[in-house]
Amino acid sequence: MSFSSIGVVGAGTMGHGIAHVSAQAGFQVVLFDVTLQAAEAGLAKIEKNLAVGVEKKKVTPEAKAAALERLRVTDSLSALAGCQLVIEAVPERLGLKQELFKALSGHCADDAVLASNTSSLSLTELAAAATQPQRVVGLHFFNPVHLMKLLEVVRALQTSDETVERVRAYGAAIGKQLIVVKDSPGFASSRLGVALGLEATRMLEEGVASAADIDQAMKLGYGHPMGPLELGDLVGLDVRLAIAEYLYAETGSPTFRPPQLLKKLVRAGKLGRKTGEGFFRY
Numbered sequence: 260m261s262f263s264s265i266g267v268v269g270a271g272t273m274g275h276g277i278a279h280v281s282a283q284a285g286f287q288v289v290l291f292d293v294t295l296q297a298a299e300a301g302l303a304k305i306e307k308n309l310a311v312g313v314e315k316k317k318v319t320p321e322a323k324a325a326a327l328e329r330l331r332v333t334d335s336l337s338a339l340a341g342c343q344l345v346i347e348a349v350p351e352r353l354g355l356k357q358e359l360f361k362a363l364s365g366h367c368a369d370d371a372v373l374a375s376n377t378s379s380l381s382l383t384e385l386a387a388a389a390t391q392p393q394r395v396v397g398l399h400f401f402n403p404v405h406l407m408k409l410l411e412v413v414r415a416l417q418t419s420d421e422t423v424e425r426v427r428a429y430g431a432a433i434g435k436q437l438i439v440v441k442d443s444p445g446f447a448s449s450r451l452g453v454a455l456g457l458e459a460t461r462m463l464e465e466g467v468a469s470a471a472d473i474d475q476a477m478k479l480g481y482g483h484p485m486g487p488l489e490l491g492d493l494v495g496l497d498v499r500l501a502i503a504e505y506l507y508a509e510t511g512s513p514t515f516r517p518p519q520l521l522k523k524l525v526r527a528g529k530l531g532r533k534t535g536e537g538f539f540r541y
């Protein structure tokens with residue numbers, strides 16, 4: 260059974276992007292956050308990104324208006340009751356996401372698919388918190404969601420084939436290219452991407468080169484569209500630290516040991532683009 264109505268929980272960096280691409284692809288979308296103000300801030304970002312799309316002639320004014328028409332914001336979890344697919348994009352904390360999956364299991368229909376946009380956490384552990392664990396799956400989007408092509412589908416131990424097929428159809432409908440990976444710390448993407456970002460942070464800490472030059476090495480030498488430090492600022496250094504801490508705890512690998520510099524920046528509230536400063540100033 261395909262989806263017509265999509266719920267998105269968390270209207271931050273990722274949630275608003277997921278709501279955006281879903282509404283633009285023709286789905287009815289309910290965007291939830293803990294306060295109506297936060298949900299509306301997410302909606303305002305979607306409006307802004309669609310306006311840029313119109314300016315660049317990638318989106319017609321009619322398509323923009325239609326996408327906004329299909330979006331509804333809420334601070335009440337029960338408003339997600341009619342959604343056949345709910346995707347959570349709340350902060351990277353296992354307990355928080357488990358609580359949410361438990362609560363969503365109570366609100367949503369038995370055949371609804373519950374998906375997590377986690378960058379690293381165990382889907383199998385998250386699925387265990389839901390009453391229908393076979394309908395839990397990872398849908399890992401990339402930032403900025405409306406521009407990045409990849410959608411990483413993560414299969415928990417409990418995820419059914421039917422659930423994977425249903426989210427495959429959703430991924431195709433929103434125009435993403437899918438990879439399907441087994442539940443494993445950091446999956447296929449974060450495991451490699453975070454390793455690079457943490458090593459770049461350690462190099463900066465050791466004074467190997469400036470932040471700009473470390474990034475240039477990867478951009479000009481390896482053809483990366485963005486340097487690992489610049490990318491950390493875009494992702495959010497708090498988000499990156501949470502992932503590193505989790506991967507380090509799970510794997511014990513020194514590759515993922517969070518560098519002091521990353522911890523210090525987060526403690527100072529320098530979280531990257533969203534606060535105006537991280538490795539770079541904005």
Ligand code: NAD
Nearest residue numbers: 269270271272273292293348349350351376377378402494
């Ligand atoms: P964010 O901090 O920008 O947004 C989180 C949102 O969740 C905020 O709007 C917050 O108000 C809301 N929230 C907090 N508690 C909530 C609750 N109990 N119920 C509902 N909403 C709640 O975070 P983000 O960067 O969007 O990351 C969200 C998830 O996406 C994380 O799991 C992260 O690992 C993953 N992710 C992030 C990126 C990235 O580049 N930032 C990329 C891929 C995946």
